[in-house]
Structures are given as structure tokens and as C-alpha cells.
């Protein structure tokens with residue numbers, strides 16, 4: 001539920017211990033500055049380059065969002081997102 005952080009000033013760089021994707025303190029991930037730039041770039045280019053669909057015509061509302069416990073929170077049933085040629089890019093060419 002990434003939307004739970006909307007409107008919050010919570011920092012992901014190790015200052016607020018409720019959200020520490022890169023760890024915190026002396027062993028904090030040294031790749032943080034690179035990763036925080038690359039993740040946006042990679043995600044934006046995947047979204048721009050493809051149309052994404054769920055398998056078997058499933059609608060987003062029917063996705064099983066249950067999770068399993070662990071050090072990190074993982075989906076019980078992994079997400080299977082299928083890329084299709086982007087109609088946007090085809091019509092632009």
C-alpha cells in the first residue's frame with residue numbers, strides 16, 4: 001500500500017525507522033543515491049515503453065494482495081504483469 005505514505009514527510013534515507021528500504025546507520029546501503037535515481041528512470045521507461053496487463057484477463061480489483069511474513073513484506077502470490085507493445089509508441093511512429 002504505497003499510498004499510505006502519501007502526504008507524509010517520512011524520509012526513506014534512514015532517518016525514519018518506520019521506512020528503511022536501504023537500511024539505516026553505519027551499514028546503510030551505499031548504493032542509495034544511485035538506486036534512488038535509477039529506480040525512477042527504470043520504472044518510468046518500463047511504463048512508457050509498454051502497456052501492462054495481468055494474466056488471464058484479470059482486473060486489478062481481483063488481484064490477491066495477501067502477503068507473507070518475513071524480514072521484507074512479500075506478496076503471497078507473486079505479481080505476474082505481462083508487457084504488451086505500447087499503442088502509444090506505435091501510433092507515434
Ligand code: HEM
Nearest residue numbers: 020021022023024025026027028029030031032034035039
Ligand atoms: C533499490 C535498490 C536497492 C535497495 C532497496 C538496497 C537495499 C539495501 C539494504 C536494505 C542494505 C542493508 C543495509 C543495512 O544492513 O542496514 C543494503 C546494503 C548494501 N547495498 Fe544496497 N540496495 C539497493 C541498491 C544498491 C546499489 C545500486 C548498490 C551498489 C551500486 C548497493 C550496494 C550495497 C552494498 C555494498 C551494501 C552493503 C553495505 C554494508 O554492509 O556496509 N545497493 N542495500
